[in-house]
Amino acid sequence: xxxxxxxPIHQFHITKILPIQVGHWDVSFTxxxxxxxxxxxxxxxxxxxxxxxxxxxxxxxQLVAEMSYSFVANTLRDAAGKSxxxxxxxxxxxxxxxxxxxxxxxxxxxxxxxxxxxxxxxxAMLVILTVVIYGIWKHGFHFFGLFVPSGVPAALIPLVxxxxxxxxxxxxxxxxxxxxxxxxxxxxxxxVFAGFIVxxxxxxxxxxxxxxxxxxxxxxxxxxxxxxAFLQAYVFTVLTCMYLNDAIHPGH
Amino acid sequence: MAEQVHTTAEVQHEGAHSGAFxxxxxxxxxxxxxxxxxxxxxxxxxxxxxxxxxxxxxLEARHEKIARDLEEAxxxxxxSEAAGAAYEAALAEARKKANDIASGTRSALAASIDAxxxxxxxxxxxxxxxxETRIAxxxxxxLAEVDGIAVDTAxxxxxxxxxxxxxxxxxxxxxxxxx
Numbered sequence: 001x002x003x004x005x006x007x008p009i010h011q012f013h014i015t016k017i018l019p020i021q022v023g024h025w026d027v028s029f030t031x032x033x034x035x036x037x038x039x040x041x042x043x044x045x046x047x048x049x050x051x052x053x054x055x056x057x058x059x060x061x062q063l064v065a066e067m068s069y070s071f072v073a074n075t076l077r078d079a080a081g082k083s084x085x086x087x088x089x090x091x092x093x094x095x096x097x098x099x100x101x102x103x104x105x106x107x108x109x110x111x112x113x114x115x116x117x118x119x120x121x122x123x124a125m126l127v128i129l130t131v132v133i134y135g136i137w138k139h140g141f142h143f144f145g146l147f148v149p150s151g152v153p154a155a156l157i158p159l160v161x162x163x164x165x166x167x168x169x170x171x172x173x174x175x176x177x178x179x180x181x182x183x184x185x186x187x188x189x190x191x192v193f194a195g196f197i198v199x200x201x202x203x204x205x206x207x208x209x210x211x212x213x214x215x216x217x218x219x220x221x222x223x224x225x226x227x228x229a230f231l232q233a234y235v236f237t238v239l240t241c242m243y244l245n246d247a248i249h250p251g252h
Numbered sequence: 253m254a255e256q257v258h259t260t261a262e263v264q265h266e267g268a269h270s271g272a273f274x275x276x277x278x279x280x281x282x283x284x285x286x287x288x289x290x291x292x293x294x295x296x297x298x299x300x301x302x303x304x305x306x307x308x309x310x311l312e313a314r315h316e317k318i319a320r321d322l323e324e325a326x327x328x329x330x331x332s333e334a335a336g337a338a339y340e341a342a343l344a345e346a347r348k349k350a351n352d353i354a355s356g357t358r359s360a361l362a363a364s365i366d367a368x369x370x371x372x373x374x375x376x377x378x379x380x381x382x383x384e385t386r387i388a389x390x391x392x393x394x395l396a397e398v399d400g401i402a403v404d405t406a407x408x409x410x411x412x413x414x415x416x417x418x419x420x421x422x423x424x425x426x427x428x429x430x431x
Contacts, residue, residue, distance in 0.1 A: 012274040014284070025282045032280070033287035040295045047303040062310070069307040089300035096319045097295055113288075116274070120286050133271050153397055184275060 012115055012184070024120075032119075033109045039100045049098075065071035068096065072237065073142045079241035080248055087244050090130065094123060095237040102183060106222070113185040117176060124176035127240045136248035148174035175239055182232045186225045193218040402427050 018029035047068075050061035058066055072092045076084050100112060105112025113119050135143035147164040148157060196214035200207040274280070406421045 009274065014277070014280045018285060020283075025286075026279060027283045028284045029287070030280070030283055033291070036287055036291035040291050040298065044298045044303060047299075048306065051303075051306050051310055054306075054313075056314050058310075065307055066304075069304070069311065089296060089304055092304060093296045093299045096299070096420060113385060115277065116280075116283050123284055123292070126292075152375060162349070180275065183414055218368055251382070 003012070008188045008195065011112070011187060012192060014116075031111045031129045032113050032116065035101070035104060035113050039097060039113070042104070043096050043100045054229065068092075072096075075234075075237055076118060076241045076244075080245040083248050084241065086246055087130070090126075091237060091240055091244070094127070095233055095239055098123070098179065098236050099230065099233035102233055103184065103226070106185065106225060111158075112183055112187055114179055115178045115187055120176035120180040122171065124172040125181075127175065127243055131243045133245040134244075135250055138247070139250050142249070143250045146246055171239075171243060175236065179232050179236055182228055188226050190218060190221050190225060193221060201244060399424075399427065 002166040014030045016030050019166060020026075020028050045063050046061075050065040053059060053062060053210050055062065062119070069092070072095050073085070073088060076091050078095055088089070101112065101114045104110050105115065132143075139145075147161045147168065149160060149164065152160050193214045197211045197218065200211035200214065253335050272278075401426045405419065407418065407420060410423060411417050
């Protein structure tokens with residue numbers, strides 16, 4: 001049956017390329033690992049090769065590299081100020097890693113590493129732990145002033161503090177789920193509409209004509225998904241910058 | 253739009269996977285975390301040590317070059333302005349000097365003319381004074397001679413009238429008294 005052939009979940013399956021077992025942990029080199037490595041190699045190679053000319057007047061590739069640099073630098077500077085620039089390598093790495101991973105996932109048959117919650121959760125935890133560790137190391141106990149906004153009536157402080165703590169704890173979840181869910185849902189939707197085309201066109205001439213609709217939808221969704229791929233990388237970066245700002249300037 | 257069509261074999265292959273929804277299949281978590289740590293760690297190092305210093309250096313160099321060029325342009329502009337000002341100053345100086353020379357010459361000439369005229373006037377007035385004294389001398393001398401003539405005449409008249417000589421002194425006193 002044609003419907004059985006289209007499984008929108010199949011693209012998220014992780015397949016072992018090189019099985020590795022350490023103790024009772026399965027740490028095999030998988031298609032996910034492969035694409036992580038591809039992201040790293042591709043991005044680094046692009047940035048290094050694009051800037052090989054080191055020209056004063058940049059060519060188009062060098063311009064792309066410079067624009068990504070200034071884009072992330074401006075985002076970070078706007079959100080966290082000049083002192084936030086010490087986190088620039090981290091923020092830039094996060095942005096480029098997520099962006100390139102998202103965009104690579106748009107290529108047919110390519111694995112989307114950011115469509116796995118564990119990956120986005122690890123990246124989000126990296127951000128939150130950086131915020132917490134840097135905040136405590138830099139400001140000590142004062143860092144927890146983050147949870148007690150100034151100018152709140154004393155009677156409300158316990159309630160507000162509780163809300164602040166909950167919102168702080170939900171940050172890694174919202175940060176990771178937002179990216180993961182966007183990528184997952186987008187890719188499933190694409191696959192479902194693409195599946196409609198296959199199913200309909202298998203149903204003869206009328207179905208063939210009818211499949212134009214899901215085809216148009218799939219084309220439109222592809223454009224949307226490219227937007228989402230960039231936007232989610234940007235949102236992840238902006239939120240990272242804002243959280244880092246909390247670590248640098250914990251006072252409200 | 254990936255992977256629209258799967259073969260039946262693939263579908264069966266999928267069946268071999270554990271039944272869980274892949275993103276929530278915890279059996280793959282260890283591998284993903286480890287490889288993410290390795291690749292992202294490497295990525296961070298590559299970005300922090302290679303790519304970002306490179307791009308940052310290019311941007312910095314461009315910034316410096318633009319700033320340097322602007323500075324150079326400003327310096328040249330200031331130089332040309334200074335040269336213009338120096339030219340103006342030299343011109344004004346020359347003009348002033350020319351004026352000075354002209355007025356100096358004019359006043360020197362006027363002074364020398366004045367001095368000469370003064371000298372000439374001085375000479376003339378001395379000569380006039382000398383002439384006046386001489387005239388006065390001549391006049392008084394002539395007047396004195398008139399006295400002598402009068403005495404002589406009176407003496408001659410008296411002696412011819414009375415026939416005898418009178419003392420010259422008497423005649424002179426008489427003449428003096430008659431004047």
